[in-house]
Structures are given as C-alpha cells and as structure tokens.
Amino acid sequence: MLQSCFWVDKLACRWREILAHSFALYIFDLDGTLVDSLKDLACAVNRVLEVMGCPQLPEQQIHGYVGQGARWLLEESLKAAGATSDRLEEARGHFLPIYSEQLTTHTHFFPQALETIDTLSKNGARVALCTNKPYELTEKLLKHLGAWERFEIILGGDSLPTKKPDPAPLVHIMQHCGVSADNTLMIGDSTFDIIAGKAAGTATCAVTFGNHDKNTLQDEHPDFMIEQLSQILSL
Template identity: 40%
Template sequence: MSSLKAIIFDLDGTLVDSACDLRDAVNVLLAEEGLRQLDLDEVKSMIGDGAAKLVERAVSATGGDQSRLSALVARFLQIYEADATRHTQAYPGVPETLAGLRRLGLPLAVVTNKPYGATIDILEALGLRAYFDAIVGGDTLPERKPHPAPILAALGRLGIAPEAALMVGDNYHDVQAAQAAGVRAVAVTYGYSHKPHAELGAERLIDTMPELLPIVADAAS
C-alpha cells in the first residue's frame, strides 16, 4: 500500500455541523411557499447531495410544486448564502486534527457538494480556510460526488496520485466517490449518513475526528 501523502475532507457532517443553518434556510423557503416547516432530523435526512437535492427533498416532503424546482433552488441559495454561518460549528477536535495533519506535512483538501461560495464563507468564519490547499465545491465542476471527478480535480491541484490519498466523509457518496477515484476512505460515525455506517464500505470508521491522526501518522510513515 502506498504511503499517505494527502487527505481530502467532506464538509457538511464531517468537518462542520451545518444542519441548523440549512434547516433555517429551508424553512424560510417553505414558509414563502406556504408549506409546513421541517424539523432538524427531517432536514438532516435530506443533507449531503447538494442544494438542489436538499430543496427537491424538502419540497417533496411538504407537498410543494415540483415543477418550480429550479426557481426554488435559486431562492434557497439566496436565503442560505446570505447567512450560512450563524449556527454552523466545527465538530469537536476538528481544528486540532487539521493542525496536527499540517504538522505531519500533508496537504489537505475539501471536496463538498455544497456550493463553493458558501463553503469558503463557512471555512473562513470558523478559522479553517488556511488549512486547505484545494477546495472543490458542488458547483465547481459539472459533476458532484458520488462521481469521482471532484476528488480527482482536488488531487490534480495537490499534485498527488489517488493511491496516495485518503478521503474522510460521513455519507455513502463520499465513500463511493473515493472508491471510484481509487482513493482510500474513512467514514465518521457522526454526521448525516443516509444508511448505517457499517454499510458505507469505508476501510475504517472513526467516532471522533482526532481518531484520524494516529491512522494517518501510521499510513504516512
């Protein structure tokens, strides 16, 4: 097995807990449409495949007009991106883990299905932007996870081969994208997984982000 030379992270549900801000933006949109409000658990079950999918699921769950989805997605992004960082926080141990990985000399990337602009806003608001050498958002390329293209694009920017990289995520699309790109995968057991973590197909599961450090240190040596 190649030694590890780079780490790629998902954002929502992996590095940051953004569910409350996503819920609030979804509920503003639904209120404008005269639809019922969603609770936090409902919204968490809809997160992970990009803004369009989140809006589609929310509108479907509340009996809204599916024929207007493109307009509703645009309005959702307007609402969300105006205040994407009010409640969003890094998960426990994330800043310390990122700092530890940088001390190991490893380049880091974020590959997320969240729009690039909101991703940058969140990373900057939480003081995490400086840790990352490459950031690929859900609107950076035509493809999103589980397609491997965003991961391969990040690796291209880092100058790292897939077999020397590790993807860390919380959901099936993270693991599928990693495997399709030829990248190893670790899944966190918190976040917004749509299926049991043991069924995601990751090589390792971790309960907290700091557990990643010894795994990476062993594989990077």
C-alpha cells in the same frame, strides 16, 4: 476507540497496503464531517418552505437530505412538504439568498477538527476540501470560521461540471496535488463521500457523527470508520 471495517474475504490485500503507512493527501468533506451545519441548513430550508406557502418539516427529517448538494436537499424537502416538482427552480431562487444570511448563525467546527487538520499539515501531509456546498457559500463560511487558508485546494459543488458521488472532484484534487490515489484518504460522513472515494481509487474513512447513520455507511464498506476526528491521526 478506532473502528476499522474489515471485509477480509474481498479486501485483505488492500488492508495490508492501507495500514502499512499514513497518507500523503487527506481530502475532507465539509458539512457533517468538519462542521456541524445542520441547524442552519434546516432553518434555511424551512424558511424557503414558509415563503412558498408550504408546511415546514422537522429538522431531523431535513438532516436526512443533506450531503448531495442544494438541489437534492430542496428536491427532497419539497417532495416531503407536498409541493410539486415544477416548483424546484422557485425554491432554488429563494434558497441561496436565505441560506447565505443564515450560513454562520449556528454552524461551528466539530471538536478536534481544526487541531486534526493542523497536525496533519505540520506532519507534512497535504490537506484538501471537497464539498457539495456551492463554492461561494463554502468560501464565506470558512473565512468566517478562520479556516480558509488551512486547505491547499478547495472544491465546491459547482467548481466542476460534476460533484460527489462522481469521482471527478477527487481526481482533480489528486492531480492538483500530484498525489496518487493509493496515497490518498477521503474522509466524509455520507455514502456519497465513500462512493466517490472508491470510484476514484482512494482509501475511504467514514465519520459516524454526521448526516448518515453508521449502518447506512457500513453498507458502502468504507476502509475505516471513526467516531472522532482525532482518530485520523492514528490511521
């Protein structure tokens, strides 16, 4: 069942505007939104920690650090493993080669992800991808999964000087597609996606099956919350 978050006291007019039509541009996050990559990310992080002589972490703990790019993921993982911050660059040097090898071992699309994207495109909508994953790894993963050509534009975490939660990547995508913010929906599983969307002026949709739990997402007041990707087609 579609779940929408209504804060009528502040946003009643916005809801009427949002619900009056579907969107011309849909911008998707990747990890935790379209693909389940947690196991591969956790395996790569623990391999880095092992190489550095640090204790490994439970997968679920690492999952909480996913969503704001590799630097944040490694910073928080090192901290949790008791390593000093001056070892971050060492960890980063290990991470990309290790994760690149691990990238496609377990990662897969969530149910209905490809069908939803294809239906949106067939209905005339524009579909874009905005992830904090490095562009090179994003390209490798999507080509492996056979989805690279499904997006009109793809931005990685290193495609621009800033990344989510900064709104610049979303603004860049809207300018590229020639679509206004009030006709754009940002879909993601983390607070960073919702913050970026709101800062860019788009409508926002949080998915509840990704890296951030429902209560954490609700704190950012997304316009919509959904439990499965096909519900986007009803917005």
